[in-house]
Amino acid sequence: MIVEIGHFALALALGVAVIQTVVPLWGVARQDPVLASVGPAAAIACFLLVALAFGSLMFSYVASDFSVENVASNSHSAQPLIFKLTSVWGNHEGSMLLWVLILVLFGALVALSRRSLPARLRAGALAAQGSITVAFLAFTLLTSNPFRRLVPAPAEGQDLNPLLQDLGLAIHPPLLYVGYVGFSISYAFAVAALIDGRIDAVWARAVRPWTLLAWTFLTLGISMGSYWAYYELGWGGWWFWDPVENASLMPWIAGTALIHSTVVMEKRDALKVWTILLAILTFSLSLLGAFIVRSGVLTSVHSFATDPQRGLFILAILVFFVGGSLALFAWRAPLLRQGGLFAPISRESALVVNNLFLATACATVFVGTLYPLVLEMLTGDKISVGPPFFNATFVPVIVPLLLLLPIGQSLAWKRGDLLGAAQRAQFAFGFAVLVTIALLALTRGGPVLAPLGVGLGVFLVVSAFWDLGERVVARASGAAAIWSRARGLPRSIWGTAFAHAGVGVTVIGIAATAWSTEGIGFLKPGQSLTSGRYTFTLESLAPRSGPNFTEEVARFKIRSGEREMKPVESMKRMYTARAMPTTEAGIRSDGFSQAYVSLGEREADGSIAVRAYDKPLVLLIWIGSLIMAFGGALSLTDRRFRVAAPRRAASAATMPQPAE
Amino acid sequence: MTAQTGFPRSPVRKGMTRKQRRMVLIASAGAVLAISAGLVAYALRDSIVFFYGPTEVVEKGLMPGTRLRLGGLVGEGSVVRTPGQKVSFTVTDAKTTITVNYTGLLPDLFREGQGVVTEGVLEAPGRFRADSVLAKHDENYMPREVADALKKQGHWQPGDAKAGADAATTPAPAK
Numbered sequence: 001m002i003v004e005i006g007h008f009a010l011a012l013a014l015g016v017a018v019i020q021t022v023v024p025l026w027g028v029a030r031q032d033p034v035l036a037s038v039g040p041a042a043a044i045a046c047f048l049l050v051a052l053a054f055g056s057l058m059f060s061y062v063a064s065d066f067s068v069e070n071v072a073s074n075s076h077s078a079q080p081l082i083f084k085l086t087s088v089w090g091n092h093e094g095s096m097l098l099w100v101l102i103l104v105l106f107g108a109l110v111a112l113s114r115r116s117l118p119a120r121l122r123a124g125a126l127a128a129q130g131s132i133t134v135a136f137l138a139f140t141l142l143t144s145n146p147f148r149r150l151v152p153a154p155a156e157g158q159d160l161n162p163l164l165q166d167l168g169l170a171i172h173p174p175l176l177y178v179g180y181v182g183f184s185i186s187y188a189f190a191v192a193a194l195i196d197g198r199i200d201a202v203w204a205r206a207v208r209p210w211t212l213l214a215w216t217f218l219t220l221g222i223s224m225g226s227y228w229a230y231y232e233l234g235w236g237g238w239w240f241w242d243p244v245e246n247a248s249l250m251p252w253i254a255g256t257a258l259i260h261s262t263v264v265m266e267k268r269d270a271l272k273v274w275t276i277l278l279a280i281l282t283f284s285l286s287l288l289g290a291f292i293v294r295s296g297v298l299t300s301v302h303s304f305a306t307d308p309q310r311g312l313f314i315l316a317i318l319v320f321f322v323g324g325s326l327a328l329f330a331w332r333a334p335l336l337r338q339g340g341l342f343a344p345i346s347r348e349s350a351l352v353v354n355n356l357f358l359a360t361a362c363a364t365v366f367v368g369t370l371y372p373l374v375l376e377m378l379t380g381d382k383i384s385v386g387p388p389f390f391n392a393t394f395v396p397v398i399v400p401l402l403l404l405l406p407i408g409q410s411l412a413w414k415r416g417d418l419l420g421a422a423q424r425a426q427f428a429f430g431f432a433v434l435v436t437i438a439l440l441a442l443t444r445g446g447p448v449l450a451p452l453g454v455g456l457g458v459f460l461v462v463s464a465f466w467d468l469g470e471r472v473v474a475r476a477s478g479a480a481a482i483w484s485r486a487r488g489l490p491r492s493i494w495g496t497a498f499a500h501a502g503v504g505v506t507v508i509g510i511a512a513t514a515w516s517t518e519g520i521g522f523l524k525p526g527q528s529l530t531s532g533r534y535t536f537t538l539e540s541l542a543p544r545s546g547p548n549f550t551e552e553v554a555r556f557k558i559r560s561g562e563r564e565m566k567p568v569e570s571m572k573r574m575y576t577a578r579a580m581p582t583t584e585a586g587i588r589s590d591g592f593s594q595a596y597v598s599l600g601e602r603e604a605d606g607s608i609a610v611r612a613y614d615k616p617l618v619l620l621i622w623i624g625s626l627i628m629a630f631g632g633a634l635s636l637t638d639r640r641f642r643v644a645a646p647r648r649a650a651s652a653a654t655m656p657q658p659a660e
Numbered sequence: 661m662t663a664q665t666g667f668p669r670s671p672v673r674k675g676m677t678r679k680q681r682r683m684v685l686i687a688s689a690g691a692v693l694a695i696s697a698g699l700v701a702y703a704l705r706d707s708i709v710f711f712y713g714p715t716e717v718v719e720k721g722l723m724p725g726t727r728l729r730l731g732g733l734v735g736e737g738s739v740v741r742t743p744g745q746k747v748s749f750t751v752t753d754a755k756t757t758i759t760v761n762y763t764g765l766l767p768d769l770f771r772e773g774q775g776v777v778t779e780g781v782l783e784a785p786g787r788f789r790a791d792s793v794l795a796k797h798d799e800n801y802m803p804r805e806v807a808d809a810l811k812k813q814g815h816w817q818p819g820d821a822k823a824g825a826d827a828a829t830t831p832a833p834a835k
Contacts, residue, residue: 234768344684356689360696367700371708381710382805384729384779388707393699397692520745520765581768600765609745609765 003068006056007147010097013049013104014137016042020107020130024123025195036119039126040111046133047108054101057146058088067153070094070146076159076577078548086169087160092294092310093146095173099290100136102174102181106210107133110185117206124192125185132184135317143310159548159577168228172221176248179218180286183255185210187283190276191325194332199272204265207279209641211262215255216632222248223625234583234598236516236613238621241390246369247289250362254282257358264348267413271348273333274355280329284322285362291318292369346416350408357401364393402456402507406463409500428466432459446515453511460504464497495635499628506624509592512617520600522607532614534595535559539567541608549575551584554608558588558595565590570610572599592619709779713809714756717782724784730758731777731806739772751776751788753813762790775806 020042027035057070061084066072074091075084089095107129110122117125140146189207193199225248230238239245261275295311342348368385375381406425411418436455443451472485519531523538530536537557544553551573558565570586585598593616600609711729712720722728735750735757742748745764749772750757760778770776770793780790 344681352685353688356692360692363693364696364700367704371704382712382808383708383710385704385708389703392703392707393696396699397696522745583768603741611765 002056002059003065003147003149006053006060007145009049009056010053010137010141010147013046013053014134014141016046016049017104017130017133017137020046021127021134024130025127028120028123033119036123039123039130042130043104043107043111043126046130047104050097050101050104050137053147054088054097057094057097058085061085061088064157066155066157067149067151068146069148069150072150072154072157074160075157076548077156078577079160079165080547082167082170083160083165086164089173090160090164090169093140093144095177096136096140096144096294097146098173099177099181100133100140102177103129103133103136103184106182106185110188110210118202120196121189121192121203121206124195125188128188128191129184132188132321135320139310139313139317143313156577159575162549162573162575162578162580162582163232165548165575166228166232168224168232172225172228174221175217175224176221179214179216179221179255180248180251180289182210182214182217183251183279183283183286185214186258186279187321187325190279191328193276193336194325194328197332197335199276199336201266201269204262204275205640208259208262208266209636211255211258211279212632212636215252215259216629216636218248218252218255219625219629219632222252223622223629227622230618231585231587232582234585235611236518236585236596236598236615238513238618241368241385241387243369244289244293246365247285247292250365250369251282251285251289253358253362253365254278254285257355257362258282260351260354260358264351268342268348270342271352271355272336276333276336277329278355278359280322280325284318284325285366287314287318287321290314343415345411345418347408347411347413350404350411350416353404354401354408357397357404361394361397361401364397365390368393399456402460402503405500405503406459409463409496410467424467424470425463428459428463431462432456443515450511450514453514454508457504457506457508457511460507461501464501464504468493468497490638490640492635492638492640495631495633495638497631498634499631502624502627502629502631504624505620505627509617509620509622509624512620513615516613516615516618519612521610521612522603523610524605524607527607529610529612531612532616533560533593534565534590534612534614536595536597536610536612538608538610546573548577549573552599552602552608554586554597554599554610556586556597558597560590560595565595568595568597570597570599572602589619592617592623594618711777711805713753713806713812714751714758715753715813716809717758718756718785722782724782726782727780728782729777729779729805730760730788730790731775731809732758733806733810734770734772734774734776736772751778753810755813758786758788760788760790762793764793766793777806 020039023042024036024039027033027038057068060068060071061075062081064071064075064077064084066075070091070093071087074094075087079087087094089098107126110125110129186207189203189210193203222245225245226238229240230236258275258278261271261278264271265275291311291314295314368389372383372385375383406428407418407421410421410424432455435458436451439451439454440448468486468489471489472482515532517532519529521527521529523529525538525540528535528537535558537559539555539557541552541554544551551571554570554572555567556570557567565588568586568588571584573582573584574580575582583598583600585596587597588595593614596613596615598611600611602608709727709729711731712722714730714732717728717730730751732751732753735752738748738750740748746761747763747766748759748761750759752758760780761783762778762780777794778788778790779792779794780788783789
């Protein structure tokens with residue numbers, strides 16, 4: 001019964017979404033304020049209905065109702081409760097429902113936000129958001145219905161893919177989807193502005209918090225996914241340039257560019273047409289991601305079921321929303337009033353350079369991801385484009401951008417002083433050069449790129465706070481005065497500093513991977529294997545059983561030089577329902593470094609294959625992204641996003657302080 | 661920065677018209693795009709790897725030393741392990757069989773009779789040295805390239821190896 005209620009609620013939501021799409025636009029066209037204001041109510045109703053559907057699916061999982069096909073093929077009564085809950089989105093149908101839930105959640109948030117928006121803009125944005133909801137609800141209901149019954153109902157479920165029975169599944173997809181789907185709001189606002197034919201700083205200020213929110217969550221989602229792959233797949237890789245990873249990276253890069261270009265629009269009323277295009281492209285890349293993941297056109301470690309019908313449906317959605325919005329753009333963009341001139345050396349020019357490099361970087365990832373598909377269609381040849389391609393194309397575009405970042409961020413709006421900016425960056429640069437030289441001397445004979453990369457990261461971190469430090473410390477004396485000055489600076493300035501420093505920290509972590517070492521050996525209890533700074537001694541090897549698996553547990557003592565570290569356990573599991581083995585790595589953090597050990601096959605002589613890694617500073621990769629996300633969150637709490645009355649564009653343009 | 665900001669500030673700059681500034685912007689954007697397009701074209705020539713099934717390797721007469729991805733089924737009873745983490749097995753599409761040598765640990769889901777993708781270098785006709793054996797993430801999942809290669813040799817029944825239509829009921833997002 002509850003399942004049928006869920007199914008019905010989902011179908012009803014589709015009807016409401018149609019109303020949300022059509023009626024407000026009609027109201028605007030007919031100048032009927034009552035019709036035009038239907039949007040918010042419809043958006044909220046839509047959210048409640050989809051939440052009801054989602055709740056009922058979750059209920060069937062908790063109750064292990066195997067008469068529901070989706071539950072039967074992805075759950076098992078012996079699974080712990082947390083995995084029963086997360087199994088809901090550990091499959092195509094359920095994750096589609098989560099996708100739609102987040103989509104309508106954003107619609108409801110826009111409807112509820114108390115920020116005063118021009119009525120036409122709000123109506124248009126909600127209508128655009130509604131049309132996306134219609135498409136994805138129809139897709140879910142017609143091709144991927146999670147509520148389908150199974151007759152007769154099996155007595156036991158087939159269990160969730162063991163790799164997904166992990167806390168990572170509880171964290172990674174929801175964060176990622178909030179990010180992915182959040183960009184739909186920027187898209188909806190862009191479409192609304194195009195329909196309206198008007199765009200100004202008010203638009204930018206309305207869109208920016210949504211973009212920032214989506215970006216912050218996408219940052220967290222990608223980084224948690226990367227950490228999950230790192231510890232779950234058992235061989236210590238954290239980024240594989242896999243098509244599906246690229247599918248999440250592309251909207252992230254475009255979204256990063258969008259955050260920066262909306263600042264220019266907000267402060268200087270410029271870059272309007274480009275910003276609109278970027279908002280459209282960012283969400284289009286999210287849609288492309290959905291297509292890549294769910295159509296099976298590209299071979300990836302993330303393989304959702306491949307079903308040609310689904311692939312075609314999503315392709316149709318993709319073509320409609322990308323093609324439709326670009327056509328609208330081509331038709332209406334010339335009507336938008338051009339922004340002001342800007343001086344070549346200024347904050348806004350620096351942000352243009354930022355956008356240029358980010359767009360180019362995004363394009364290289366795009367080519368690398370889709371080239372195999374195009375080539376196969378044209379010639380039938382199958383190829384794989386792997387890390388060497390991206391190292392040769394993406395890295396050379398990103399590194400100059402990172403080198404220029406410290407200078408760009410300290411230029412003033414309107415007319416900057418290049419010499420002054422370079423002077424402000426020189427301390428950080430000098431410090432980074434010293435660090436690089438010291439590291440080169442210390443690790444002579446080692447990889448040269450690692451010290452250079454660490455130097456770049458240090459440059460970014462120090463320069464991110466150098467300006468702020470000058471502003472806070474140099475002009476105040478005494479701890480209390482410094483504190484009050486620091487608090488007095490706009491939050492978005494701090495947000496920028498943290499986000500940029502986070503990039504630096506991640507760069508350091510990535511550069512340090514060049515120093516990581518791998519050791520492989522066959523150990524019997526009592527024997528040791530050394531990798532880098534760590535020596536792993538196999539203490540014991542014993543069987544153990546879990547709720548829905550049996551495992552062999554290897555206990556390792558770890559020594560770093562003379563220092564004894566806490567022991568770790570690494571497991572080889574066999575999940576009984578699917579008869580599928582997994583490897584659970586044993587990881588011990590040591591400062592920002594990690595000792596990592598995972599098991600291979602059991603040999604005939606009783607020894608077990610062991611892979612051991614020394615991963616120096618590896619945690620910085622994810623800590624850096626957490627700092628970036630913290631920066632994003634800090635910017636979100638900035639005063640100017642909370643002030644209800646939008647300030648006039650003119651006064652924003654003449655604000656003396658660079659606030660981003 | 662690019663040409664756009666590379667000029668010293670001088671009175672002449674202030675006199676630049678809107679059109680000139682736009683030209684500078686377009687020129688610098690064009691330069692960055694051209695450089696990266698060059699990088700992409702270069703990388704696409706040098707750092708991509710072709711995928712072949714065993715029969716294609718023979719039919720195309722690939723030269724030893726060619727780097728490629730080889731995919732097919734692991735031959736039944738062909739896996740031989742020797743000390744020093746060395747392992748050899750055959751990859752077959754029922755028509756042609758190629759022997760693969762690999763040093764290292766095999767992924768969890770490597771099994772005889774199942775689909776596999778390996779990347780490495782062709783040492784001699786019929787002999788392949790793999791430097792990676794790609795992990796799969798679901799026991800039922802058949803890499804699409806392998807499925808296609810098997811289909812080409814007529815060694816394919818949907819449902820025969822568990823893939824294709826069957827895979828539709830066993831979705832497996834991984835990672």
